[in-house]
Amino acid sequence: MKQPEITATLFQRLRVVLVETSRPGNIGAVARAMKTMGFDQLVLVNPRFDGALEHEEAVAFASGAQDILAAARIVGSMAEALDGVNFAAAVSARLREFSPPVLTPRELGGQLAAAPELQAALIFGNERFGLPNEVVEQCNVLINIPANPDYSSLNLAQAAQVLVYECRMAALEGQRAASEVGFHGEAASLAQIEGMYEHLEQGLVQIGFLDAGNPRKLMPRLKRLFARAGLEKEEVNILRGIARRMQDGMPKK
Numbered sequence: 001m002k003q004p005e006i007t008a009t010l011f012q013r014l015r016v017v018l019v020e021t022s023r024p025g026n027i028g029a030v031a032r033a034m035k036t037m038g039f040d041q042l043v044l045v046n047p048r049f050d051g052a053l054e055h056e057e058a059v060a061f062a063s064g065a066q067d068i069l070a071a072a073r074i075v076g077s078m079a080e081a082l083d084g085v086n087f088a089a090a091v092s093a094r095l096r097e098f099s100p101p102v103l104t105p106r107e108l109g110g111q112l113a114a115a116p117e118l119q120a121a122l123i124f125g126n127e128r129f130g131l132p133n134e135v136v137e138q139c140n141v142l143i144n145i146p147a148n149p150d151y152s153s154l155n156l157a158q159a160a161q162v163l164v165y166e167c168r169m170a171a172l173e174g175q176r177a178a179s180e181v182g183f184h185g186e187a188a189s190l191a192q193i194e195g196m197y198e199h200l201e202q203g204l205v206q207i208g209f210l211d212a213g214n215p216r217k218l219m220p221r222l223k224r225l226f227a228r229a230g231l232e233k234e235e236v237n238i239l240r241g242i243a244r245r246m247q248d249g250m251p252k253k
Contacts, residue, residue: 010112010171013119015041016160017081019135020126022048028061029157030124031068037164042072043081048126061157078135079191086187087118090131090139091159093152098220099142100227105163108143109170117187122163127156137223138194140230185232196236196243197223203246 016034021027021044031042044052052058053069062069075081082088089108090100103111112120123139125131136142145162147154154162188196201219204210210218229235 009116010167011038011040013116014039014112014167015043015085015121016164017043017045017078017121017123018047018156019045019078019081019123019131020048020129021052021156022127023156024049024052024055024058025061026127026156027052027055028058028063028065028069030160031058031062031065031072033157033161034164035065035068037161037168039164039167040068040071042068043121044072044074045078045081046076047074078138081123082121082190084189085119085121086189087112087115087120088123088139088190089120089141089143090123090125090136091143091145091163092125092130092136093144093147093154094130095144096133096136096142098217098224099136100139100224101141102144103141104146105143105166106170108141108163109166109168112167113170113173115187122160122167124156124160137220138190140227185234188231188233188236192233192236193226193231196231196240197226199240199243203243206247 016030016039018027018030024047027044027047034040034042049055052074053072058069059066089103095102112118122143123131123135125135143163145152145154145159197219200222201210204218205212231239
C-alpha cells in the first residue's frame with residue numbers, strides 16, 4: 001500500500017500547545033515562529049492573563065501572524081489541548097529521572113515526518129516554571145535542545161522556532177520515509193493511554209503488587225517503559241484486558 005504524502009500532511013497534523021504562558025508577547029512571538037515555518041495550529045492552556053489572543057503585546061509580537069492568533073484556541077485543561085493527539089512531545093531544558101525517551105528536535109522531526117498516522121503536539125511550559133512532571137510523564141517523548149552547555153538559556157519563542165524549523169525541514173526532505181513492510185497499527189491516543197494507565201494501576205493494587213498508600217515510583221517507571229514502546233490502539237486494549245482480569249481475580253480451574 002502506498003504511504004500517504006508526507007510533505008503536505010505534517011503541517012496539518014502538528015499543533016503547538018503553550019501551557020500557562022505568563023507573557024502575552026511570547027504568545028505572539030510563538031505565532032510568528034509557527035507561521036514562518038508553515039504551521040498554524042496553536043492551543044493555549046490556561047494563559048495567566050485575560051484576553052491572551054487579543055492582547056496588544058501579543059498582536060505586536062505576532063508581526064504579521066495575527067491569523068495564527070485569530071485561529072488559536074484557549075482551553076482549560078491538557079485533556080482538551082490534546083484531544084485527538086496520539087503523539088505528544090514535551091519540550092524542556094530540565095531532564096527528569098523518569099522522563100519518557102529523550103530526543104533532539106532533529107530526531108523528533110524525522111520521526112514525525114516518517115509516520116503519517118501521528119497526530120502530534122509540541123508542548124511548551126510556563127516561561128519560569130516549565131512543564132510539571134505530571135504533564136511530561138503523559139507525553140511520548142521529551143525534547144531537549146542541545147544548546148551551548150555554558151549558556152543554554154532559550155526563551156519560549158526561540159525554543160518554538162527551533163522545533164518548528166526542524167519539523168519543517170524533515171517534512172520537506174522526507175527524512176526517514178515510513179516503511180511499507182510489516183503491519184502498522186493505529187497509534188493510541190493520549191486519552192486512551194491515560195485510561196489504560198488508570199486501569200492498570202487499579203489492577204496492580206487489586207493483586208497487591210502496588211501499595212496505593214505508598215506507590216513510590218512504580219507508575220512513573222511503567223509510563224516511561226510504555227512511552228518507549230509507541231503503543232498502538234489494539235495494544236492498549238490488550239493491556240486493559242489484562243488489567244480487567246487482575247481486578248476480576250484469577251480464573252477458576
